[in-house]
Amino acid sequence: MEVTVKMPQLGESVTEGTVSAWLKKPGDRVERYESLLEVITDKVNAEVPSPHAGVVKALLVKEGDTVPVGTPICILEAEGEGEADASAAEGHGPAAGAAPAGSAEPGAGAVTAASTESPQPFAPGQSERGRYSPAVRRLAREHGVDLTQVRGTGAGGRVTREDVERFVAQRAAGAPAPAAPAAVHRAAEAPAAHGAPAAPAPKLGPDDELLPLTPIRRTIARNMVLSASTIPHAWTMVEADVTGIERLIEARGAEFRAREGVPLTFLPFAVKAAVEALKVVPRLNATWSEEGIILHRRVHIGIAVATEEGLVVPVVHDADRLSIAGLAAAIADLAARARAGTLKLDDMQGGTFTVDNTGAVGTELSVPILVPGQTGILTTERAKKKPVVVGDAIAIRTMMALCLSIDHRVVDGAEAGRFLTEVRRRLESVGPETGLY
Amino acid sequence: MPEKTLIEAIHDAMDEEMARDPSVVLLGEDVGLRGGVFRASAGLIEKYGEARVIDTPLAESSIAGVAIGMALNGLRPIAEMQFADFSFPAFNQIQSEAARMYYRSNGGWKVPMVVRMPYGGGPGVHGALYHSQSVEAFYAHIPGLKVVLPSFPYDAKGMLKAAIRDDDPVIFLEHKKAYRSVRQEVPDGDYTVPLGPAEVRREGRHVTIYSYGFLLHESLRAAEQLKGEGIECTVVDVRSLKPLDKKTIVEAAKLTGRVLIVHEDNVSFGAGAEIAAVIAEEALFHLDAPVRRLCGPDVPGIGFNHVYEVEFTPDAARIAAAARELARY
Incomplete structure (x- = not known):
């Protein structure tokens, strides 16, 4: 039936x-x-x-x-x-x-x-396309091969290890690899649907190498095109004195690590400050829609994690209910699983605001692109010692830039400034005696 | 260099070791005056006397027990079970005493004995249910034993010498069908082959076959046949089950990503299961096809009837068919 x-x-x-x-x-x-x-x-x-x-x-x-x-x-x-x-x-x-x-x-x-x-x-089924052995997956990952592009010669059309090796060899030799029929459907990707003007098709020259698009790369591309082309971004930044946090980590980081099993870093402080600031400026924890602005009561913070495959943004759910120690553990867990490739679907969804510690890669200012559906994204930049004026004297303090991109449809500069001020105030109030639990 | 059969190589190993070391003794049913039912000890009682080549009663438990006592008292006994099938009455002595003595005495007592067991069957052996069993899995399961099964005369001599000199109890399995059907150049004089390392008998990039005993030779024949079809096989001689040479096993699996394990013993819970597990644990990301076993079926033995013998025992044609299927997968 x-x-x-x-x-x-x-x-x-x-x-x-x-x-x-x-x-x-x-x-x-x-x-x-x-x-x-x-x-x-x-x-x-x-x-x-x-x-x-x-x-x-x-x-x-x-x-x-x-x-x-x-x-x-x-x-x-x-x-x-x-x-x-x-x-x-x-x-x-x-x-x-x-x-x-x-x-x-x-x-x-x-x-x-x-x-x-x-x-x-x-007795492999009629079609084994799309099912790959561990050896084939490993090779594909090592060589950046999109397996849908590889013609399978195994039983039921299965892509074998040798098929991948042959594909890699042919690609290296510059020969056009025999395309798999299933790959055709993917050609018509989303950009046109989002109204992006069609660029002239780039040509592959003799000195160029074509890196096939992995699904994660395609998803990042789609999201970034969607965000950059539909959301009017505005950007602003402040500088925060994080000397107190630095001292706290120096004084209690080793003990924390021994007890909690995860390092004490700057990031949980930034997330906690952001979460508290979102409570003061709830408009930044929202989603734009044509029917109205959807305010989210719960606070789920996306944490940007760089992996070999590309950027992923797993989510700390209900981040406003966690202590510094709880945030540190949750972030360490997500980052480890992101790098191991074992995130679950639930880890990846529901984010209402994003924090990206771009300072980890050494930047001093960033202009982040929003995750579609969110109103704010905060970056924390590289901390460095600077001469600053404290009272009427010049002091050496550890300073850090905090950058914020906003969806200007949802909020204006006033909310952005207020939010950043709240974040800064909280970060600057941390000292060696601040509680972690 | 003279060509020798497997049984001749075993004879030479015992002869040379008994000449070299007066503590080496041989005991078993018919090993003396009869020279062994397979003639492995022919001439030894004449050469070394009744005190060192001992005909025992038909009581395997006592053969093993006496050998353990000898070993604990400074001798290096070689106990022969006339057929591996008869070793089960001795199983308790071997597993409860010999295997655990060293551990139980905190390293104070060693049992340097060798238990030789002719095993296996196959077409033409006509051993039937009580003279053709493969027993290696029972013994390989026991911590404290070494279990080896050479398939070539050169290895048989070198490994038996190594087993006699080893301070641990060694179960030394000799495939009956290989006794006189396999010949190889074997050097005169002293050499040993270590107990443990597996040996890659040929290398090819499509399928890896693991085997031992007589079926190793069938596997090599299958590989030769497949070569004519363009399928190149790696063939690994797993001549020691304990210790198991995981490194060689894993490397050979990585070479092809398609593995076939062949043995005559019943398939379930056999040595192939352990080899498959090692590969699954350590070579997963190199596997391009399911691990496959081609083994004796789960029936209690090889029936006497020739049809049963043929049906039970994988041969070169069936090994080639299985490898072909793997290569196509």
Whole structure:
């Protein structure tokens, strides 16, 4: 009997998903829990398992299309009896969310639950495209290969280790690699949809190298184009005297690390100051919409983390309920998992404001681009000793720039200035005796 | 250099060690006057006398127990189990006493003995249920034992000498089908082959085959056959299960990313499971296909009937078929 598969909800507040690849085509047989398609949401990929065994009848959504959760995406001719009724199918749809939500690692689709009636390992299904062995994934990562571009010669069209090696060798030799048919759908990416003027297609010269776009790179690009082209950014900065924090870390950092297992850094102080300042200026914890400004009561702070794959922004949820120690632990945990590529979808979503410690890479001033849907992003810059006037004397103090970009539709310079002043005041009030818990 | 069979190499190793070291003694059923049912000890009782080449009663538990006592008192006994299948009455002595003596006495007492066991079967052996079993997994599971199974005459001589000189109890397994069917140049005189290292018998980039015993030779035949089809195999001789040469095993897996483990012993909980686990733990990101085992089925032994023998035992054709499938995966 016919069963409609719907776009599953892959995370608590995910409202839509982009079909990045169909792993089955009409006419293909699919086992229950076998991966049916790959979905991209925000910065995470996930494979969606089939709720039933059966044959794929029709695909209702094209690769590259984004549809709301619950939208019918595929029709299966299901086999079996009791479990073949549509309500069961719906019941199983969201179960996709129970499958591991994958990680921020590009291409790292979730491994679907093993079925008790899983096919023999040596009888690969009709189409193994989109399922990659550990060796293939490792090679792809090492060489920056977009696996959808590689032609598979293994059983069922599987991309083998040798296929990747051949692709890399051909790319190095400058020969055009045989393109995979599935890759075509991705060509028409979002920029045009956002009204960005089409630039002339760049040409690959003999001395140039083409780095294929990883899914994470594409997502960053899409978000940045969306943000920079739709949000009127305004920028401002203040300078804060962080000598007190520096002294506190000097005096109690080692003890803190021994007790808490994570280092005491500047960042949790900045996050705490930002969170408290957001309570004073709640307009900065908001989202612009044409219907009105959506104020968020809860405070979820995105923390920008540089990884080898690119920038990711995992979220400390309810950051306003955490102490300095709690923030330090939460930030250390997110950063470690971001670098290990083991972030979960929930870690990546719900941010209402972002803090980016750009000083870690040595910058002294930054003009950050907002995360779409947020109203403010704060950067903390490199701390350095400077002669400053204190009272009527000149003193050497450790100074740090705090930069803020805002969505000027939501707030004006007045709120931005007030927010930064609140952050500065809090940072400057910290001293060696300040409580950490 | 003279060509020797595996059984001749074993004979020479015992002969040379007994000549070299008066503390080396041999005991077992029919090892003396009969010279061993496989003739491994032919001529030794004439050469070294009844005090050093001892015909025992049909009581394997006592063979093992006496050997343990000898070893604790300064001798270096070689205990022969006439067939590995008969070692089970001796299992308690080996696992409860020999294997744990060193640990139990906090390093104070050692049991330098070798237990030789002819094992295995296959088409033409006609050993049936009680004369063709593979027992290596039982012993490899026990901490405190070394378990080795050379498949080539050169290794058989060198490893038996090393086993006799080793201070730990060593289970020394000799495949019956390999006894007279495998010949190789073996140097006269003294040399040893260390107990532990695996040996890569050939190198190829498509599939890695791990094996030991007679099926190692079948694996090498399969590799030769596949070469004609353009499939190049790495073949690893896992001649020691304990210690297990994880480094060589992992490196060989990384070479191809596709691994096939072949042994005659029943598939479940066999040596192949351990090898597969090592590869899964240490070479995951080099694997390009599921790890595969081609082993004896989970039935209690190789039946006498030739059809059973053929059905039970993987051969070069079946190994080649499995490797071919892996190469295509």
